[in-house]
Amino acid sequence: MPPTLVLIRHAQALHNVNEKYHLPDPNLSGTGLKQCLELREHLKTALKDLDVGLIVVSPMRRTIQTAILSLDWLMDAGVPVVASALWQENSAKPCDTGSPIAELEEEFPMVDFSWVDAVYPDKTSPAGAVYAFNRKAIVGRAQRALGELRGRDEKAVVVVSHSGFMRQGMTGCWFFNADYRVFEFEGEGLGLRQWEATRKGGLGKSFEERVVVGEGIPEEDKVPVGA
Template structure:
């Protein structure tokens, strides 16, 4: 038996603000055969819009004390979560969020639970803690806590899909996707963008960190609890594929910011405007190259040794 549905019932095909489908050439098609595999249909539907949010102020931001392990939000940070919620409620984009992805670290989890609580509790939007969106460095403040600890602090969240390697950043550096190396960080940025690109949701909110967002995701600065909106830049990605860039020369995943948040300096207008490329200080120096003879060909002095 062939089932026939109106295209308006297809998730992600229609935008709330107009009557046109997200795929213009399907405008005059009124029905489709439900037996067609959904993956085939997904080929003709736009990837999700990303609402990227930086966590609110945490204790290490107050004192610049990087020795605080996986710090919680400060009192000001909690106030910023209320301001974040007010700002998002005033925007149209928040009404379209149908998935929340959040770094598994304490300050991002607290920001999501406090700043997005109406989405989580009232609209029952699913929350996915994800190790891929954690901060870059391996300092105590940028190293997460064991999932068993987080499960007790946030019993309302499901941590079952978090990579069991989390929060380790320091073992098996060459193969650890969370290692504090330029190669690992840039690869992780592409990994998380690839994961979200193929998801069926229309708008995905992501709560992450300033360093990771700037260096590996979108080259933008974020003030605490500020937010920006991005779409996948299909034209730039097509050019990247043609140039053979990215892993296995298949092209890079590239984002393009919405004009509204780009010109304003974030949704709350608190973030620095502009595009910010990476600096050498963003990453640790590359390890010395060891030839087959075992001799070190380059010397990398230990910081502070002189």
């Protein structure tokens, strides 16, 4: 049976404050640190009946920090944390472009970065085209991310990722900072069925409205080189 997926958006980061999108790979804000503590206490109860066997993080500082602060109790119980470039955010703005893996390995030794594509954090060259900011690449990447997890043996996997990617590329659902949703794989494919209890987010902070997957992402042939 495929694993249950717990999809978490990172807590508030510095670029979320007054839209400072020029900040490269920003850290969590003071508010974000507090949100992690709230999420931590909630998840310790909400996930107690799920046998979480793996934590996957986007290899960006804000997602890794959110995982470490909110899921340390799972890590202390031996649940491994792996980074995957498939779960990074959509755009190629500085705030959505990651840091060199060598830096992150030194900063976060508790995370396994062996899954991360060697091209990371490139999104703009031909080599990084799979991570480009266009509809085909993002929706395709989301399918790869789900396919990678669907075949795993764990009963439940927790993922810490980004609102834009999870909404526009994968689920159609909005995610508030440090809120989460729980999904099951539906049928034999990569379709997802959300738990009714999380339709407004597990913390009740996210919009209930949904969007069409792919909506708001430019078509491939309309994206200028280096965008």
